[in-house]
Amino acid sequence: MKRVVFGAATLLATGAAVARWLASRGRAPAAVRDPRESLRWLGVTINLPREEVMPDGAPPQPLARLDAEVRAERAPGDRGTELYARPRRAVPTGPMAVLARLRGTDPRQEVRKALRDAKSILETGEVLRPEPESVRVHGRASAVRKAKTTPTAPKARTESVAQPVRTEQTGERRQPGLRDRVLTLAARRAPGEGRL
Amino acid sequence: MKALCWQGVDELTVEQVPDPGIMNAQDAIVKVIASTTCGSDLHLLGGYIPMMKSGDVIGHEFIGEVVEVGSEVRRRRPGERVVVCSIIGCGRCWPCRHDMWSLCENSNPTAGITDLLWGGSTAGIYGYSHAMGGFRGSHAEYIRVPFADHNAFPVPDDVDDMDALFASDAVPTGWMGADLGGVRPGDVVAVWGCGGVGQMAARAAVLLGAERVIAIDRYPERLRMVERQAGCEAIDYTATDVDAELRERTGGRGPDVCIEAVGLEADSAGPMRVYDEVKQQLHLEQDRPIAVREAIHACRKGGTVFVLGVFTGFVDKFPLGALMNKGLTLRGAQQHGQRYIPMLLDRISRGELRPAQLATHTMTLDDGPRGYDMFKHKKDGCVRVVFRP
Numbered sequence: 247m248k249r250v251v252f253g254a255a256t257l258l259a260t261g262a263a264v265a266r267w268l269a270s271r272g273r274a275p276a277a278v279r280d281p282r283e284s285l286r287w288l289g290v291t292i293n294l295p296r297e298e299v300m301p302d303g304a305p306p307q308p309l310a311r312l313d314a315e316v317r318a319e320r321a322p323g324d325r326g327t328e329l330y331a332r333p334r335r336a337v338p339t340g341p342m343a344v345l346a347r348l349r350g351t352d353p354r355q356e357v358r359k360a361l362r363d364a365k366s367i368l369e370t371g372e373v374l375r376p377e378p379e380s381v382r383v384h385g386r387a388s389a390v391r392k393a394k395t396t397p398t399a400p401k402a403r404t405e406s407v408a409q410p411v412r413t414e415q416t417g418e419r420r421q422p423g424l425r426d427r428v429l430t431l432a433a434r435r436a437p438g439e440g441r442l
Numbered sequence: 443m444k445a446l447c448w449q450g451v452d453e454l455t456v457e458q459v460p461d462p463g464i465m466n467a468q469d470a471i472v473k474v475i476a477s478t479t480c481g482s483d484l485h486l487l488g489g490y491i492p493m494m495k496s497g498d499v500i501g502h503e504f505i506g507e508v509v510e511v512g513s514e515v516r517r518r519r520p521g522e523r524v525v526v527c528s529i530i531g532c533g534r535c536w537p538c539r540h541d542m543w544s545l546c547e548n549s550n551p552t553a554g555i556t557d558l559l560w561g562g563s564t565a566g567i568y569g570y571s572h573a574m575g576g577f578r579g580s581h582a583e584y585i586r587v588p589f590a591d592h593n594a595f596p597v598p599d600d601v602d603d604m605d606a607l608f609a610s611d612a613v614p615t616g617w618m619g620a621d622l623g624g625v626r627p628g629d630v631v632a633v634w635g636c637g638g639v640g641q642m643a644a645r646a647a648v649l650l651g652a653e654r655v656i657a658i659d660r661y662p663e664r665l666r667m668v669e670r671q672a673g674c675e676a677i678d679y680t681a682t683d684v685d686a687e688l689r690e691r692t693g694g695r696g697p698d699v700c701i702e703a704v705g706l707e708a709d710s711a712g713p714m715r716v717y718d719e720v721k722q723q724l725h726l727e728q729d730r731p732i733a734v735r736e737a738i739h740a741c742r743k744g745g746t747v748f749v750l751g752v753f754t755g756f757v758d759k760f761p762l763g764a765l766m767n768k769g770l771t772l773r774g775a776q777q778h779g780q781r782y783i784p785m786l787l788d789r790i791s792r793g794e795l796r797p798a799q800l801a802t803h804t805m806t807l808d809d810g811p812r813g814y815d816m817f818k819h820k821k822d823g824c825v826r827v828v829f830r831p
Contacts (some may be wrong), residue, residue, distance in 0.1 A: 293536040325536055358554075364546045369534045371514065374566070375465045375578055376551035379495060409649055 284337045288357055289329040290365045291321050299327040299368060305362040314357050329364065331357050444811035444831065445499040445582035454811045459499065462578060462586040465518045467514035470590030472506035472526060477580040477648045478801065479817045479827045480528075481637045481705065485749035486571065487814065489729070490706055491754060493555060493572040497540065498821035500518050500703045501829075502528040502568040503611035505603060509584070510592065511600030517591040524594040525787070526587055527779035528611040530577070533592030544776035549588060550575040559755070564776065581810060584830045595783050598791050599636040605790045607828065608638065608797035612784050615750055616642025619701040621782075622773055623748035627651030632688055632697035634733040636664035636676075638800045638826050639750055640703035645672040647699070649794060656691060660685055660709070663823040671799050680711045688740045696742035705751030708732035721758055728755030738764050738772070749774030807831045 291301050296318050299306060305316035309331055316331045332354035338346040346352040366373045447457045451538055462471055476539050485491050504527045507517050518524065530549040531538045537545035548563035550556065553563030555573040566588070569579020578585060587594055597606040607763060615638050625631055631647040633640050638658035647655045655674035659665055665676035677687050688696055706729035718730040737747045738761045745768055789795045802825045805813045813827035 265756070291536065293534065293539060307521060362553065366532075367537075370468070370532045370548050371587070372466050372468065373552050374532075374575075377465065377578055377586065379462075379497060379576070 284339050286333070287317075287332050288331040288354060288361060289328055290361045291325055291328050292365050292368050293326040294368055296320055296327045305331075306368055309360045309364050312356060312360055312380065314360075331361055333357055351400075405406055443583040444474075444807050445578070446501065446807055447496075448486060448498045448500050449562070451650065454500070456488070456808055456810055459497075459578075459582070462482070462584050463508060463585065464512045464569070466588060467512040468509075468589050468591065469512045469681055470508050470515055470518050470587045470594060471510040472504075472524065472585050472587050472594065473486065473509045474504050474506040474580055474585055474831050475523070476581060476603050476663065477504035477507075477582075477829050477831070478607055478612075478638075479814060479829075480611060481635075481639065482570075484818055485706055485754075487751055487818065488707065491571045491752075492559075493552075493569045495572060495576075496582070498569065498571070498576075499523035499578040500569040501527075501579035504528075504568075504585070505597065505607050505610065506585065508590070508798070511590060511611065513522065513588050518594050522594075523597045523606075525597050525606045525609045525783065526568075526580075526585075527777075527783060528568060528596045529776055529779055530568070530575070530588055531592050531780050532589050533780075538592070541778055541781040542775070543778040543780045551557055552576060552716045555672075567776070581807060581829055583807075590667055592780060595787065598787060601787060602798065604801050604828065605796065605800035606787065608642070608784050608800055608826075609783055609790065610693050610750055611777060611779065612638035612800065612826075613642045613790075613795060613797050614782040615639045615777040616644070616703070617646040617782050617786060618775065618779075619643040619703065619748045619750040620646035620652075620699070622775065622826050623699040623701055623746050624771075625650045625652050625699050628653050629697075629698040630654045630656070630692050631699045632656045632737070633674075633701045633703060634658050634737055635703035635705075635751065636661070638797075641668050641672055641800065641825075643701045643703050643750065644674045645795060647701070648673050649666075649789070651703055654691070656688065656697065658738075659821055660711075664790065664825060667799070667825065671796065684736055685740050696740050696745065698742055698745050700737035700741045700745065700747045702733045702737050702747065702749060703750045704733040706730055706753050708751070715731050718758070727758040729753045729757050729796050731757040731760065732805070735761055738770060741768070741770055743768045745771070746771040746773065752776075801828045803827045805829055 300318045304310065309316055314331045315334060321328045321330045335353055337353055343352060347355065351396050362375050443459060443461045445457055445459045447455050447489050449455050463469065479644060483500055486494055486500060508520050508522045511518055529544045531543035531546040532548035537546040537547060544565045547563060548565055549566040552572055552575055557563045564631060566575030566577055568577045620643055625647045629652045629654045633644045640657065644655050644657045657668040657674050658677045658679055660678055660680045663749055665678060668674060669676050676682055708730045710732045714732055718732060721727045722730055735747060741747050802823055803816060805827060807829050810829060813829065816822060816824045817827050
């Protein structure tokens with residue numbers, strides 16, 4: 247756990263330092279130095295006509311509950327309606343936006359989530375709920391059985407164990423790497439939001 | 443209930459986990475009758491698919507019996523025997539309405555992850571990581587099926603369990619490769635990989651009118667199987683130069699349609715295998731695109747390459763020059779199964795497709811880890827292991 251926290255802190259500090267250096271040399275990514283970034287509309291396209299997306303001009307739920315500007319336009323072709331929103335209050339920019347997003351304090355995050363949820367409710371009538379992560383059921387009627395996928399694994403299952411125990415692997419092995427760690431960190435704030 | 447769980451790289455355990463329940467009004471709960479291993483599961487086992495968590499239930503290709511439905515389910519009823527598409531679609535977003543179900547915009551509760559990874563969110567998939575929604579998989583006694591009216595299809599009485607099982611994934615995936623690859627009567631089609639999906643792609647190409655279908659692999663039993671069952675020719679890539687062989691068999695043109703059914707852990711008899719393995723292990727590329735490179739190079743000018751194998755990220759030495767200058771069309775997708783499953787069940791019923799032959803081994807869930815060991819290492823001629831909970 248300490249390694250993960252230390253790694254994440256190092257990653258953030260390095261990222262912020264690099265971003266600041268790039269900005270000082272005028273080489274920051276367009277998304278960081280774009281003065282319009284803080285004013286940008288976030289959008290989803292809903293497969294319904296405009297009058298069903300914003301009847302009487304009222305924004306759909308849950309967007310209506312947010313302090314956000316909302317507008318809708320007919321999408322090209324047969325694609326339905328483009329629904330846009332952006333927070334009314336100030337949003338962080340530059341490297342601070344990255345940190346705010348990781349902390350979950352960027353007001354655009356709840357707007358992104360609300361846009362996705364509004365789309366799902368309008369199109370399907372509900373927002374699909376994620377399943378809880380699997381948790382072992384312990385007890386007499388729920389013995390944990392374990393075996394390996396290794397070529398040398400015995401056919402018979404071993405007795406109940408509380409924690410998986412690794413054994414020697416004869417095939418190729420690969421441990422989850424930096425990508426998984428970075429994705430995990432980003433995903434703590436990203437699910438349901440993405441890069442709208 | 444009992445379930446087969448991913449615990450880490452190359453580590454599976456059989457666990458007792460809580461039973462699934464109705465979480466949305468359009469859900470159904472299905473009692474699993476049979477669930478099969480899939481080559482793409484091996485990418486999960488190897489740790490190549492991001493966002494897996496210890497305890498995740500794997501498996502995505504299955505049939506079962508509906509035992510409970512939510513209040514908004516209209517077309518499915520308890521007691522029905524159904525085959526469930528491995529990809530979850532809502533049925534009402536623009537991609538679903540246009541039969542591109544694996545691009546569904548409402549079936550992945552963690553869509554932000556694929557949005558960040560690929561610049562666009564994709565559909566949820568059972569038992570296929572938290573990037574694909576974190577849905578529990580089918581190697582279990584029961585499974586939750588979201589949007590059941592759109593994802594569960596009744597199985598005709600004259601189609602047996604083993605044939606119907608593969609209509610969940612392998613058959614529609616293979617069919618999609620041939621269909622969206624644009625196979626037409628008179629074409630020469632080459633298929634890389636003779637696993638379940640590759641064999642079904644080869645058979646689909648035959649049924650769509652291809653004059654010659656050539657399948658490529660290295661396992662003799664799979665090559666014999668595809669020759670016998672799909673009615674096509676075979677090339678053992680360890681015994682010959684595939685590119686030269688294909689040119690010789692096609693008058694120097696190359697195949698009209700090339701279907702890649704291998705994925706990110708592709709193998710090769712040449713030095714590229716070592717090169718890609720090193721780069722992959724050093725995280726300088728995520729996927730080994732050996733078969734894709736071969737397909738692009740072998741394809742005739744103006745032909746089509748369809749990528750059915752699973753890839754996750756970036757690859758090295760991608761032959762963009764060949765792709766552009768030969769005027770190729772490159773396509774790929776996770777399967778749009780809902781588009782094909784009813785038609786495929788009809789074809790299975792008529793005897794045009796016999797996917798049950800893929801089921802070389804049948805086991806109980808208790809033998810799940812052993813089954814995956816056999817499947818991964820192709821022991822005893824294993825093509826697919828079917829688990830009957």
